[in-house]
Amino acid sequence: QVQLVESGGGLVQPGGSLRLSCAASRSIFSIYHMGWYRQAPGKQRELVARIAVGGATNYVDSVKGRFTISRDNAKNTLYLQMNSLKPEDTAVYYCNTHPTPTYHWGQGTQVTVSS
Secondary structure (H helix, E strand, O other): OOOEEEEOOEEEOOOOOEEEEEEEOOOOOOOOEEEEEEEOOOOOOEEEEEEOOOOOEEEOHHHOOOEEEEEEHHHOEEEEEEOOOOHHHOEEEEEEEEOOOOOOOOOOEEEEEOO
16 A cells, blocks of 8 residues: 655645645556645545646646646655635645545645735
């Protein structure tokens, strides 16, 4: 079973930036498309960004132009660069395969955007 460990979250003011990381316990990025998901309090988990095996990326409209998904296959690590953060970006962020989350969800990393 592959383990996914997210990190990099924190408290940031509106307009600030964070870089999230997701470390996979073994090499999966050449096999699976990967996604960053988030879950805000009282809401369902949603996909915010996706990177295909071939490298193509897609974003939900609310983060386009602000978030960038990338990966380092050699390090088995997925990244999410988040700029111009807004209070509505506050959520727990997770990574998993896409479109079907194949592995157990990790603990996630909390992102709180507040002044």
